[in-house]
Amino acid sequence: MTHSQRDTEAGPLGTNWNCPWTRGLKNAEDLAHNNRARMVRTLEPLAKKIFKGVLVAEFLGVAGAYVLFNKMDTSQDFRQTMSKKFPFILEVYYKSIECSGMYGVRQQDQEKWLNNKS
Incomplete structure (x- = not known):
């Protein structure tokens, strides 16, 4: 295998452009963008769970304060x-x-x- 064949297959920075997750990518910038996009997609469910947890905690806090106030009021x-x-x-x-x-x-x-x- 010649030097130019290795560069074509491996790509810059040792990227193997024949791997399924790199098909259609043209260069290392596309690969970096793809990795960032994949990372964002994996963080979205976690962010949604955290947001839902905060909403539930706030709702429980307000409900608890209402029950406590009502009990003290009566x-x-x-x-x-x-x-x-x-x-x-x-x-x-x-x-x-x-x-x-x-x-x-x-x-x-x-x-x-x-x-x-x-």
Whole structure:
């Protein structure tokens, strides 16, 4: 095999132009572009899975916050439990309802809890 035959078969940079994944490619730039395109195609499903995972996590977070707020809004006993275990979350609840114009819930809770201790 002569030097020129090897160059024709192997191509620049040792590329074998007779391989099935290189058919129709003219030079090393085409091969590099093909490799980048193949890499992008393989990353697309991963990116979609990550995006879906983020969306599901956000949805679960919003749903959980709604359930927690609703439970605190409807049950004074649950608010008392929250005051013992997670007082910072109860404080967020009180501030959010005070911002919406509902005042007096904090005072009612504290009065009831003090009367229950006595």
